[in-house]
Amino acid sequence: MEKELTIYISGLYSGTNPQPGVGIARSLRHAYPNAKLIGVEYSNRCSGIHWPDFDEIWLQRPWTELNLPLHASEIMSRLDDGALWISSIDLEIMWLGEVFPDGHPRLLTPSRESLLQVGKPAIPAHRGLPMRIPEFVTTELSDWELHAFCRKNDWKVWLKGPYYEAVRTASWATFEHFRKVLSSAWATEKLFLQAHVTGYEESVMLSAYDGELLDCVHMRKRDLTELGKTWAGDALPVAKEIVYPLRKIIRDLKWTGGAEIEMVRDVEDKLWLLEWNPRFPAWVHGSTITGRNLPAALVEGATGITAAGSSSRLTEFTRVVIEVPVRSDFPLSPLPEPFANAVGHSMKHPSGLIEFAQRLRDDSSASNGKANGHLNDFTAASEAVPTSYVEDLNSIDFTNLATPSNLFFPLTASEMFRKAASLCHADVAGVSRTQAYSIKTNPDERLLRLALESGFFAEAISPLEVKKAIRCGFRSEQIVLNGPAKWWRREELPETPLHAIFCDSVNELEDVTSGIENGTIKTAILGVRLRTPNIVSRFGIPIDSPELFDTLIQAVRKIPRSVAFGIHFHMASSNVGIRQWNHLFRSMLRWCGSIEALTGRVIECLDIGGGWYPEDMIENKVGDFGNAVTLVAENLSGVKEIISEPGKAIAQPTMALAMSVLEIRRYSGGMTEAIMDGSIAELPMYSFHPHRILSLNTSGEWRPLERGDSMLFGRLCMEHDIVATNVELPENAKQGDVFVFCDAGAYDRSMSYVFGCG
Numbered sequence: 001m002e003k004e005l006t007i008y009i010s011g012l013y014s015g016t017n018p019q020p021g022v023g024i025a026r027s028l029r030h031a032y033p034n035a036k037l038i039g040v041e042y043s044n045r046c047s048g049i050h051w052p053d054f055d056e057i058w059l060q061r062p063w064t065e066l067n068l069p070l071h072a073s074e075i076m077s078r079l080d081d082g083a084l085w086i087s088s089i090d091l092e093i094m095w096l097g098e099v100f101p102d103g104h105p106r107l108l109t110p111s112r113e114s115l116l117q118v119g120k121p122a123i124p125a126h127r128g129l130p131m132r133i134p135e136f137v138t139t140e141l142s143d144w145e146l147h148a149f150c151r152k153n154d155w156k157v158w159l160k161g162p163y164y165e166a167v168r169t170a171s172w173a174t175f176e177h178f179r180k181v182l183s184s185a186w187a188t189e190k191l192f193l194q195a196h197v198t199g200y201e202e203s204v205m206l207s208a209y210d211g212e213l214l215d216c217v218h219m220r221k222r223d224l225t226e227l228g229k230t231w232a233g234d235a236l237p238v239a240k241e242i243v244y245p246l247r248k249i250i251r252d253l254k255w256t257g258g259a260e261i262e263m264v265r266d267v268e269d270k271l272w273l274l275e276w277n278p279r280f281p282a283w284v285h286g287s288t289i290t291g292r293n294l295p296a297a298l299v300e301g302a303t304g305i306t307a308a309g310s311s312s313r314l315t316e317f318t319r320v321v322i323e324v325p326v327r328s329d330f331p332l333s334p335l336p337e338p339f340a341n342a343v344g345h346s347m348k349h350p351s352g353l354i355e356f357a358q359r360l361r362d363d364s365s366a367s368n369g370k371a372n373g374h375l376n377d378f379t380a381a382s383e384a385v386p387t388s389y390v391e392d393l394n395s396i397d398f399t400n401l402a403t404p405s406n407l408f409f410p411l412t413a414s415e416m417f418r419k420a421a422s423l424c425h426a427d428v429a430g431v432s433r434t435q436a437y438s439i440k441t442n443p444d445e446r447l448l449r450l451a452l453e454s455g456f457f458a459e460a461i462s463p464l465e466v467k468k469a470i471r472c473g474f475r476s477e478q479i480v481l482n483g484p485a486k487w488w489r490r491e492e493l494p495e496t497p498l499h500a501i502f503c504d505s506v507n508e509l510e511d512v513t514s515g516i517e518n519g520t521i522k523t524a525i526l527g528v529r530l531r532t533p534n535i536v537s538r539f540g541i542p543i544d545s546p547e548l549f550d551t552l553i554q555a556v557r558k559i560p561r562s563v564a565f566g567i568h569f570h571m572a573s574s575n576v577g578i579r580q581w582n583h584l585f586r587s588m589l590r591w592c593g594s595i596e597a598l599t600g601r602v603i604e605c606l607d608i609g610g611g612w613y614p615e616d617m618i619e620n621k622v623g624d625f626g627n628a629v630t631l632v633a634e635n636l637s638g639v640k641e642i643i644s645e646p647g648k649a650i651a652q653p654t655m656a657l658a659m660s661v662l663e664i665r666r667y668s669g670g671m672t673e674a675i676m677d678g679s680i681a682e683l684p685m686y687s688f689h690p691h692r693i694l695s696l697n698t699s700g701e702w703r704p705l706e707r708g709d710s711m712l713f714g715r716l717c718m719e720h721d722i723v724a725t726n727v728e729l730p731e732n733a734k735q736g737d738v739f740v741f742c743d744a745g746a747y748d749r750s751m752s753y754v755f756g757c758g
């Protein structure tokens with residue numbers, strides 16, 4: 001009987017991110033020494049076609065050239081003739097699900113319906129399993145909301161496509177870049193962002209036939225490749241907490257074929273489900289080595305032909321790289337010509353999966369009768385802006401405006417200061433809250449005056465900034481002096497006392513201490529900025545070694561009793577994320593406790609810096625004003641004042657940049673580019689955070705540009721002067737139209753430079 005066993009196995013790519021075909025063949029050869037194993041591939045560059053366990057290779061045209069209906073009927077006739085088919089290519093499995101809507105007893109892949117139940121990212125089938133799905137959002141959300149998701153999750157997020165491949169996007173620029181790469185590679189805009197879970201990666205592999213769970217194994221990765229793929233692991237029995245619900249799920253799904261359930265075990269020993277792959281994993285033979293041959297179980301379940309058993313008692317396996325002879329009927333092909341820029345991105349897979357995805361997309365949009373399937377029903381949420389932006393814009397006269405031009409939004413600005421001020425309610429438990437507006441973020445006098453009127457102090461990083469604050473009406477007692485270069489142009493400092501000085505080094509602290517003793521420096525509070533442990537920073541006094549910490553303690557002991565002692569730390573939550581900031585805040589409170597205990601000095605002032613995103617501060621997500629006071633009161637009972645130093649949280653929404661369209665280039669296929677008269681010189685933060693862009697529609701209303709394929713180029717003759725990449729140019733857009741780039745009131749303004757103007 002066994003001699004008649006013919007098994008087709010597809011997916012033979014065998015690089016460092018391999019497909020499982022070779023492993024399946026090795027496992028089946030072990031269990032069925034006389035079976036006829038036929039490897040199926042769509043590229044002769046997949047080295048797995050040379051693996052000696054294959055009796056034959058059935059090499060197809062690449063996916064882009066393949067006659068799919070013919071291929072389907074060839075597969076069908078082979079199945080009808082009694083052969084089995086095990087696919088290890090996700091997209092081929094999806095396609096087979098379409099070709100065989102009712103399945104086929106010898107097609108050992110899951111049905112279309114079961115595939116829907118294990119689709120990423122929600123994986124509906126997982127209910128009942130003792131694991132959770134990490135938080136995710138669809139990229140159909142607006143850029144504004146996507147940026148908020150990244151901040152909330154400390155920028156530890158993965159951008160994932162619908163089938164395969166995930167990219168860490170640790171910054172907004174990386175996110176924007178890979179959103180473009182992935183959506184064009186996989187021919188869909190429907191991507192999602194998922195929160196990273198830190199922990200150890202584990203998998204459950206299973207084998208099932210027609211809803212019956214035949215066998216399963218639990219693997220823990222013990223060594224990884226550069227891409228995080230398994231290099232070594234251990235294979236263990238699956239705990240009953242997983243097996244019981246799994247058996248029911250497999251029955252409900254009527255699952256046929258292999259599967260791999262990828263998980264992460266976090267520090268609290270909880271399991272998170274990342275993916276449910278509808279096929280055996282590439283490490284499948286590792287399990288066979290340990291005595292659990294799941295491909296054999298599948299073939300036995302489907303045919304009733306008994307597989308040769310294994311008596312292995314091992315639990316661990318590892319990979320090695322080995323050389324095999326090339327088959328004489330498939331000699332190596334020459335390398336492709338090395339043309340310029342030939343370095344492909346990591347998603348270049350020789351088996352042509354990407355081309356196949358595009359092919360499937362094109363075929364399905366053609367059959368849906370759509371002219372351009374490009375955005376396949378994808379609708380990104382509109383980039384809504386606060387109503388005050390529109391009110392402010394409506395009061396600006398654009399008729400004689402020379403662009404590019406900075407626009408000040410007075411209503412928005414007052415509202416930002418009012419909202420920020422209202423966060424500091426009346427003193428709680430004798431602790432007062434002071435807000436000091438960060439001058440460097442945007443030193444515009446209109447903002448400084450609003451800060452003063454709103455009861456804010458001013459936070460300066462240079463004597464020149466102190467001078468400016470005084471010119472705008474601040475008293476020296478309302479100024480906090482910070483940063484590594486406080487004594488540059490020292491002659492500009494006032495004679496009268498400052499509110500607070502925070503030293504950036506122990507040297508500086510010693511100098512200021514003598515300055516206070518000899519009367520040349522006057523301040524109510526003298527403190528130090530601590531360098532954040534565990535988060536890289538060039539600022540402040542390092543405290544993460546006992547020696548460094550001791551140096552600080554000695555210097556603090558010498559601070560004159562005539563001044564109050566304070567501690568400052570600053571770490572931008574807009575960069576490190578909200579969770580991480582809140583964690584840092586708690587850890588800082590503990591460091592402060594140690595400093596008090598070791599110096600005998602009571603900390604009377606705690607300065608928690610700035611670096612917040614507007615929404616995060618206004619919605620109280622970081623440095624939660626009420627909560628911070630309570631926490632501080634619990635940990636540091638001597639603190640009388642908490643200072644925060646918001647800059648961009650207030651300034652960013654208060655200004656915009658108006659640019660005009662110089663030229664529109666429309667290409668066949670719908671692609672458009674516009675040349676703008678503004679540039680990255682006026683918008684230097686263009687790649688750091690999203691800027692909502694407004695344009696006037698035909699009825700004269702300001703509307704956000706939608707997401708799309710158009711590019712807005714700056715006027716500079718510089719390759720990287722691109723001011724927007726993922727927008728849709730309005731249909732009626734023409735030369736001379738004004739686009740308003742909002743959210744440009746912080747560093748876009750203060751760090752802009754004059755360039756290309758003669």
Ligand SMILES: *Cc1c(COP(=O)(O)O)cnc(C)c1O
Binds near residue numbers: 570609
């Ligand atoms: C720049 C700066 C701030 C403000 O930072 P934003 O990111 O604009 O909020 C606050 N404190 C200090 C010491 C700074 O240097």
